[in-house]
Amino acid sequence: MAVNVIGTFHSKIGRLDENVYELLVQAGRGALEDAGVAAGDIDGIWIGNFSGGGFNSQEHLAPCAVDIDPALRFKPAVRVENACASGSAAIAAAKNAIEAGEAELALVIGVEKMTSLDTKGVTKVLAMASYWPEEGELGMTFPGLFAEYAKGYMEKYNVSAEELRVILAKVAAKNHRNAVANPLAQMPWECTFQDILDRPDQKNPMVAEPLRLFDCSLVSDGAAALVLASEKKAKELGLAQVELSALVHTTDYLALSKRSNSEFTAGKRAIQKAYELADITVDDLDFAEVHDCFTIAEVLAYEAIGLVPDGEGPRAIDEGLVEVGGKLPINASGGLKAKGHPVGATGVSMAVLAVRQLQGKAIGHQIEGAKVGLTYNIGGSAASNYALIFKRTK
Amino acid sequence: MAVNVIGTFHSKIGRLDENVYELLVQAGRGALEDAGVAAGDIDGIWIGNFSGGGFNSQEHLAPCAVDIDPALRFKPAVRVENACASGSAAIAAAKNAIEAGEAELALVIGVEKMTSLDTKGVTKVLAMASYWPEEGELGMTFPGLFAEYAKGYMEKYNVSAEELRVILAKVAAKNHRNAVANPLAQMPWECTFQDILDRPDQKNPMVAEPLRLFDCSLVSDGAAALVLASEKKAKELGLAQVELSALVHTTDYLALSKRSNSEFTAGKRAIQKAYELADITVDDLDFAEVHDCFTIAEVLAYEAIGLVPDGEGPRAIDEGLVEVGGKLPINASGGLKAKGHPVGATGVSMAVLAVRQLQGKAIGHQIEGAKVGLTYNIGGSAASNYALIFKRTK
Numbered sequence: 001m002a003v004n005v006i007g008t009f010h011s012k013i014g015r016l017d018e019n020v021y022e023l024l025v026q027a028g029r030g031a032l033e034d035a036g037v038a039a040g041d042i043d044g045i046w047i048g049n050f051s052g053g054g055f056n057s058q059e060h061l062a063p064c065a066v067d068i069d070p071a072l073r074f075k076p077a078v079r080v081e082n083a084c085a086s087g088s089a090a091i092a093a094a095k096n097a098i099e100a101g102e103a104e105l106a107l108v109i110g111v112e113k114m115t116s117l118d119t120k121g122v123t124k125v126l127a128m129a130s131y132w133p134e135e136g137e138l139g140m141t142f143p144g145l146f147a148e149y150a151k152g153y154m155e156k157y158n159v160s161a162e163e164l165r166v167i168l169a170k171v172a173a174k175n176h177r178n179a180v181a182n183p184l185a186q187m188p189w190e191c192t193f194q195d196i197l198d199r200p201d202q203k204n205p206m207v208a209e210p211l212r213l214f215d216c217s218l219v220s221d222g223a224a225a226l227v228l229a230s231e232k233k234a235k236e237l238g239l240a241q242v243e244l245s246a247l248v249h250t251t252d253y254l255a256l257s258k259r260s261n262s263e264f265t266a267g268k269r270a271i272q273k274a275y276e277l278a279d280i281t282v283d284d285l286d287f288a289e290v291h292d293c294f295t296i297a298e299v300l301a302y303e304a305i306g307l308v309p310d311g312e313g314p315r316a317i318d319e320g321l322v323e324v325g326g327k328l329p330i331n332a333s334g335g336l337k338a339k340g341h342p343v344g345a346t347g348v349s350m351a352v353l354a355v356r357q358l359q360g361k362a363i364g365h366q367i368e369g370a371k372v373g374l375t376y377n378i379g380g381s382a383a384s385n386y387a388l389i390f391k392r393t394k
Numbered sequence: 395m396a397v398n399v400i401g402t403f404h405s406k407i408g409r410l411d412e413n414v415y416e417l418l419v420q421a422g423r424g425a426l427e428d429a430g431v432a433a434g435d436i437d438g439i440w441i442g443n444f445s446g447g448g449f450n451s452q453e454h455l456a457p458c459a460v461d462i463d464p465a466l467r468f469k470p471a472v473r474v475e476n477a478c479a480s481g482s483a484a485i486a487a488a489k490n491a492i493e494a495g496e497a498e499l500a501l502v503i504g505v506e507k508m509t510s511l512d513t514k515g516v517t518k519v520l521a522m523a524s525y526w527p528e529e530g531e532l533g534m535t536f537p538g539l540f541a542e543y544a545k546g547y548m549e550k551y552n553v554s555a556e557e558l559r560v561i562l563a564k565v566a567a568k569n570h571r572n573a574v575a576n577p578l579a580q581m582p583w584e585c586t587f588q589d590i591l592d593r594p595d596q597k598n599p600m601v602a603e604p605l606r607l608f609d610c611s612l613v614s615d616g617a618a619a620l621v622l623a624s625e626k627k628a629k630e631l632g633l634a635q636v637e638l639s640a641l642v643h644t645t646d647y648l649a650l651s652k653r654s655n656s657e658f659t660a661g662k663r664a665i666q667k668a669y670e671l672a673d674i675t676v677d678d679l680d681f682a683e684v685h686d687c688f689t690i691a692e693v694l695a696y697e698a699i700g701l702v703p704d705g706e707g708p709r710a711i712d713e714g715l716v717e718v719g720g721k722l723p724i725n726a727s728g729g730l731k732a733k734g735h736p737v738g739a740t741g742v743s744m745a746v747l748a749v750r751q752l753q754g755k756a757i758g759h760q761i762e763g764a765k766v767g768l769t770y771n772i773g774g775s776a777a778s779n780y781a782l783i784f785k786r787t788k
Contacts, residue, residue, distance in 0.1 A: 021527075045645075050454075053447050053522050057530065060477035060523040063648040063777035074660055076643035077778075078483050081473045083454035089472050093487050100493030128447050129454040133415075136451065249470035251439075254457040266468055383457035384471075 002243040004234035007035025007227030013340030014186040016221040020113035023223040028068035031225035039069030043103035045077040048090035048110035050344035054125035083129035083379030087347025088386035110348030111223040131255035143208035145381040146294035152261030168295040169193040179334025182364030186340030215295040222342035224349040246277035246389040267385040274387035282306040286370035289350040292335040332365040350375035358392040396637040398628035401429025401621030407734030408580040410615040414507035417617040422462035425619035433463030437497035439471040442484030442504035444738035448519035477523035477773030481741025482780035498627040504742030505617040525649035537602035539775040540688035546655030562689040563587040573728025576758030580734030609689040616736035618743040640671035640783040661779040668781035676700040680764035683744040686729040726759040744769035752786040
């Protein structure tokens with residue numbers, strides 16, 4: 001009895017006029033409308049939000065869900081947080097509530113309003129998702145942490161800085177190109193990897209060696225929402241079309257120093273276990289949305305999902321395996337790199353993108369006949385890892 | 395098949411030497427040890443924490459649970475937040491996971507380290523649990539919000555300021571007195587209400603009229619933890635003794651201006667529904683731990699739990715109904731007022747206190763023969779409301 005997704009909403013991503021409350025309300029109303037479900041029939045609301053406190057001085061965001069509709073008054077509403085995987089964490093909690101019989105219909109909203117702070121302020125708030133005493137407090141930022149992965153990867157697989165730079169530029173270019181088709185994307189730019197490599201240093205400066213500006217995802221505002229239903233309820237409503245076939249969550253040490261810097265160790269486990277639960281292999285996937293907070297993360301994700309063996313991630317982009325039309329389109333939406341990355345919303349955004357693909361109503365590139373999709377969402381420097389498999393059931 | 399509690403831990407509450415990570419690890423290890431369960435047998439970890447970001451610059455606290463024991467590596471760990479009800483929110487999420495069949499054994503930890511900031515800093519972080527645009531941002535604090543309840547109550551029931559002052563002093567005195575028996579309490583002081591009334595103004599200053607210093611709960615560090623088990627697993631382990639018979643969560647508008655300021659409207663609903671689910675009435679309760687963040691909140695809780703009709707809360711304390719030895723001992727532990735209030739830990743603290751009562755191993759006053767207990771935990775100015783019923787089953 002897998003949980004079904006019967007309604008979705010996805011906001012524009014970028015520097016938006018709406019505040020965090022307006023984004024939340026818009027997303028909740030949008031998903032209810034898409035599902036055609038009355039607010040009064042919803043049994044609970046789960047909010048994925050990383051740091052309403054840090055970005056908007058608003059902790060305790062969950063009760064603001066009542067402002068979506070007065071019929072939600074007195075329903076349970078709760079916030080779930082696991083850094084940039086908060087959206088997936090909210091989906092996981094809502095799924096449990098449905099499987100526990102506590103809810104038949106659940107509203108899940110991912111929301112983040114980041115542009116309320118300047119870049120320096122955002123960087124500081126994000127650093128609180130690292131292990132503060134050994135990372136953030138000592139000045140380590142997320143570009144710095146993912147630069148450690150880039151360096152770890154170069155060392156382990158004997159990849160030169162120049163080789164890696166080209167690979168990463170190819171990832172960035174693919175995602176910017178993919179975003180052109182996505183009307184909600186923050187940076188839909190047609191560009192080639194050579195365009196990126198040719199940029200003068202001041203237009204693609206080093207952020208944390210070897211990562212440059214074009215290797216980094218964006219500071220974004222945005223929200224996305226899902227209506228989840230028990231299989232029984234989805235069938236009753238005649239809306240059983242896409243199911244969440246598996247959701248696996250694994251945790252690793254928060255501090256990167258305590259784990260591998262050349263692979264997503266816990267992420268691999270989550271993904272492999274999700275394949276088992278959904279009774280599929282990587283070959284059954286029609287697409288994946290993965291967590292390219294930095295371009296190196298997407299390369300590591302190619303390996304974590306088993307598209308290519310460890311150490312061969314670069315081949316996946318070099319040979320076009322991950323392009324729309326390739327063996328396994330990855331981040332057809334533009335990814336965090338070009339679609340944008342409103343951090344606490346991202347897991348829900350990925351899920352909405354997957355569901356819309358499977359419904360044949362893609363936001364952006366439609367993968368024709370798509371039946372099975374993966375989302376892989378991480379929090380921190382991949383301490384929190386969520387793998388979700390969605391399937392079209394009719 | 396009610397979820398069982400098979401292990402507990404409760405730290406000292408106060409200004410502690412341990413940092414937030416140490417408190418978390420200590421609590422997790424303590425509950426595992428109490429249950430006699432190996433860390434490797436735990437299926438997931440749920441953390442209740444209000445604002446690790448605001449108090450400790452640490453969002454994304456959940457992965458730090460791996461530091462409890464290396465056998466927890468790769469298990470799901472997530473933080474759940476609903477202001478001062480974050481602890482109960484974590485229990486709710488873990489309960490759902492067990493009832494969903496996602497976990498047989500769950501570790502729930504509530505933790506908050508508040509004394510890292512000075513009182514001004516703490517007040518500002520706490521204000522982020524109010525509706526920021528209309529409350530916190532305009533200078534409203536939590537003493538101010540609960541002063542609104544005190545004023546609303548006086549107006550609705552025609553209670554004079556002097557009458558209310560005496561009632562509130564009686565609540566404070568009871569809780570300080572109860573705390574004397576609690577070895578973990580922050581302010582275990584023997585005192586009478588007359589002692590409080592006799593204090594000169596500068597030793598009991600007005601904080602937010604009509605609430606004075608002695609009406610306010612404390613700034614605290616502390617942690618508490620539970621091991622939850624499916625009924626089947628608890629029986630297999632020979633540890634089925636206390637069950638969580640009901641947990642009901644209701645939400646109201648975040649802004650106090652949108653709801654009653656003379657009662658806990660959503661709280662009443664949560665408590666009544668919990669009674670129904672547990673098939674009890676208020677008369678079946680042997681004790682209750684309720685959310686006395688301010689003395690007025692305890693008076694409102696007397697009414698919310700149905701011990702006395704609306705408007706007669708003062709009678710419950712005047713007539714001694716809520717004393718240890720009275721009709722329904724309330725906050726026998728000393729409550730938030732004298733035991734202390736490490737905000738994100740409080741819901742778990744209440745649950746531990748309830749379970750230990752039912753096991754006959756009370757922390758502080760033992761209510762002899764106690765079979766049924768209630769915890770009532772709120773977030774914000776009672777926008778988030780959790781009612782839990784615990785029963786001894788053998």
